Amino acid sequence: MADAALPLAQGAQPPRGWWKRNQQTLAPWLFLAPGAAFFLLYVIFPIFQSFQVSFYEWDGLGEAEYVGLRNYDELWYDDAFYTSLKNNVIWLVLYLAAIPAGLFIALFLNQKVFAIRLYKSLFFFPFVISQVVVALVFSWFYDPTFGLFNEFIGLFGLGPIAVLGDERYVTVGIIMAGLWPQTAYCMILYLTGLNAVDPEQIEAGRLDGAKGWRMLWYVVLPQLKPATFIAFVVTIIGALRSFDLISVMTNGGPFGESRVLAFYMFEVALSEYGFRMGYGAAIAVILFMIMMIYIAFFLWKMYRDEREG
Amino acid sequence: MKSIFKASLAALATATMLSGPVSADGHAALSGDLKIFLDTSNPAPRATMEDMIARFNELHPDLNIETNVIDREAYKTQIRNFLTANAPDVATWYAANRMRPYVEAGLFEDVSDLYEDPEIAEGLASTKGALTIDGKQWGVAYTYYQWGVYYREDIFNELGLTEPATWEEEKANCQAILDSGRKCYTIGTKFLWTAGGWFDYLNLRTNGFDFHMQLAAGEIPWTDDRVKQTFANWRELIDMGAFIDNHASYSWQEALPFMVNGEAAAYLMGNFAVAPLRDAGLTDDQLDFYQFPVINPDVALAEDAPTDTFHIPAQAQNKDAARAFLKFVASADNQTLINNGDNLGQLPVNAASSVDDDEFLNQGFEMLSTNSTGGVAQFFDRDFPAEMAKAGMEGFQEFMVKPDQLDKILDRLERVRERVY
Numbered sequence: 001m002a003d004a005a006l007p008l009a010q011g012a013q014p015p016r017g018w019w020k021r022n023q024q025t026l027a028p029w030l031f032l033a034p035g036a037a038f039f040l041l042y043v044i045f046p047i048f049q050s051f052q053v054s055f056y057e058w059d060g061l062g063e064a065e066y067v068g069l070r071n072y073d074e075l076w077y078d079d080a081f082y083t084s085l086k087n088n089v090i091w092l093v094l095y096l097a098a099i100p101a102g103l104f105i106a107l108f109l110n111q112k113v114f115a116i117r118l119y120k121s122l123f124f125f126p127f128v129i130s131q132v133v134v135a136l137v138f139s140w141f142y143d144p145t146f147g148l149f150n151e152f153i154g155l156f157g158l159g160p161i162a163v164l165g166d167e168r169y170v171t172v173g174i175i176m177a178g179l180w181p182q183t184a185y186c187m188i189l190y191l192t193g194l195n196a197v198d199p200e201q202i203e204a205g206r207l208d209g210a211k212g213w214r215m216l217w218y219v220v221l222p223q224l225k226p227a228t229f230i231a232f233v234v235t236i237i238g239a240l241r242s243f244d245l246i247s248v249m250t251n252g253g254p255f256g257e258s259r260v261l262a263f264y265m266f267e268v269a270l271s272e273y274g275f276r277m278g279y280g281a282a283i284a285v286i287l288f289m290i291m292m293i294y295i296a297f298f299l300w301k302m303y304r305d306e307r308e309g
Numbered sequence: 310m311k312s313i314f315k316a317s318l319a320a321l322a323t324a325t326m327l328s329g330p331v332s333a334d335g336h337a338a339l340s341g342d343l344k345i346f347l348d349t350s351n352p353a354p355r356a357t358m359e360d361m362i363a364r365f366n367e368l369h370p371d372l373n374i375e376t377n378v379i380d381r382e383a384y385k386t387q388i389r390n391f392l393t394a395n396a397p398d399v400a401t402w403y404a405a406n407r408m409r410p411y412v413e414a415g416l417f418e419d420v421s422d423l424y425e426d427p428e429i430a431e432g433l434a435s436t437k438g439a440l441t442i443d444g445k446q447w448g449v450a451y452t453y454y455q456w457g458v459y460y461r462e463d464i465f466n467e468l469g470l471t472e473p474a475t476w477e478e479e480k481a482n483c484q485a486i487l488d489s490g491r492k493c494y495t496i497g498t499k500f501l502w503t504a505g506g507w508f509d510y511l512n513l514r515t516n517g518f519d520f521h522m523q524l525a526a527g528e529i530p531w532t533d534d535r536v537k538q539t540f541a542n543w544r545e546l547i548d549m550g551a552f553i554d555n556h557a558s559y560s561w562q563e564a565l566p567f568m569v570n571g572e573a574a575a576y577l578m579g580n581f582a583v584a585p586l587r588d589a590g591l592t593d594d595q596l597d598f599y600q601f602p603v604i605n606p607d608v609a610l611a612e613d614a615p616t617d618t619f620h621i622p623a624q625a626q627n628k629d630a631a632r633a634f635l636k637f638v639a640s641a642d643n644q645t646l647i648n649n650g651d652n653l654g655q656l657p658v659n660a661a662s663s664v665d666d667d668e669f670l671n672q673g674f675e676m677l678s679t680n681s682t683g684g685v686a687q688f689f690d691r692d693f694p695a696e697m698a699k700a701g702m703e704g705f706q707e708f709m710v711k712p713d714q715l716d717k718i719l720d721r722l723e724r725v726r727e728r729v730y
Binding site for chain 2: 062144250255
């Protein structure tokens, strides 16, 4: 080894050329290389692997058997799949409520009164605690016998509702739990955005007689556009990875009515009774396709904004 | 699918045969490393296991034992990884169909040779069947426990009720309990398996052990009229309002307070429920046990008695030491010790062991040894293949909440059955 390296090092010494000449162009790629390599290995490669596995029947241990499109064919007739898909859509729609809710709390907190920082941190608090803790707190809150929620609706003479045990309310119940931290997140995005709102434009708007809703809609909101965009992105991502809340609060139940695609995939392929890697991969592929719609939309939008900017 | 499994199994068998003679030459004293993976993560069983391993180490001081205790729930998914890569020498698991995927994938070592030793063969005869697949044994049991109805003796006394022996008495008792403003049974079906226990008992009592096992083996359609009869019996209790409300929101532990507070009178559960009930303040005067009553007098009584087991992974490094450890675990003295009330508080698997003097263990032992002539089942999620078990228990939970959906549920289970087997 050492013998071979020696002449090479001596030979490389005199012509101080290639590396020096290309240093500027190569350096960024070298810095990117570790990140890109891991991204390829742990993100891009598994995506294609999932596509491949979805054509097999495999329990993760024995031989994989090629079954063509049978997994997808089975998905087509699987009620549980449609339930999960429907819940995913509900999640995507209702979760967006975090954006206006966050905006209004931000507007409300954007004032200079005594100890406003304390109030702000209290509102931000749910985002700091773990999703698992949020889920536990809400499952006690919803508890049909001891929970505060039923004490509260009891005041209006409404009977006890087992939110997490009733297939009609369970998904909405979990989304409400998820909205608590998500609203806090959107709020903090808007609070920073509000700092950047130009006071002169507000002043000008006021001179022209704009106030209340019109002021918000035509003067403030356009300036918050970057914050809204980020809030939209993180909320959509949050809705699609709504796994931990479901796992802790209901474990997908009652009878699978609160599952979303990500949870169903986990259950089929990786959970205690799951041994169907191929079927799980097929669900993952469908979920990936749905996400691709959003990813394509964002890429297109970012590309357009870049060109305009 | 089956044939592929067989082929890989055969390939693996040749591989182990080739490596066999190499490890067989150092028989006399055990040495080297012994890596043990345990799923006994609760404090009491954990201490028992650690103590047992320490005693084994005293017998073989040259052995360097490394113990790894993994959370019980996490273990169920991790076992798939560690059996295929970096396997320990000994690992805990469960008997019957629950071990089938690993046996068929050739990941568990065939330990039939242990059962040739007369001491083990006679001592472990009762659990041998649960550890047999394709005529070979794949591990040894270390504990098992009875299932049955644990009930509040003081509530029964207050209402003048006695332990029911027949389905009619059971329903009459339940009506009396309901009339006193309580629920008959507490149950938490959030994690599904508790409903599997109810199905097991209702089906074992309605159609018998052999039918239950045929159903588990996929030989009988779920839409069969006899299966429907099981659900019809179940429905009688549901329509009476026998079970606590909102059970789908609770885990089995969260359902305990109903019984402790006297809002529900009984719990169909495994013997592991006794410890938390005692911890919650119920004395042995308030708590008692009865065998699930007869429904169809024409079928022999059969019970659920889940068995927990030790296995040797096929990729283990120190199989000699692992075999010695399994023998030690199953030995009569050790079985008496680890299953006593201070330790696991369950039933020993070795016939030569003695059962600790505990109200519930005595009743359970007597029930299983004299009054379970039909057979002993493991449990719904251990007797049925994983996929069928999952779909089944989900169906049971739905049935308990929406009994009118029964036909739809059974059609769904039937579709799963056609695919799984």
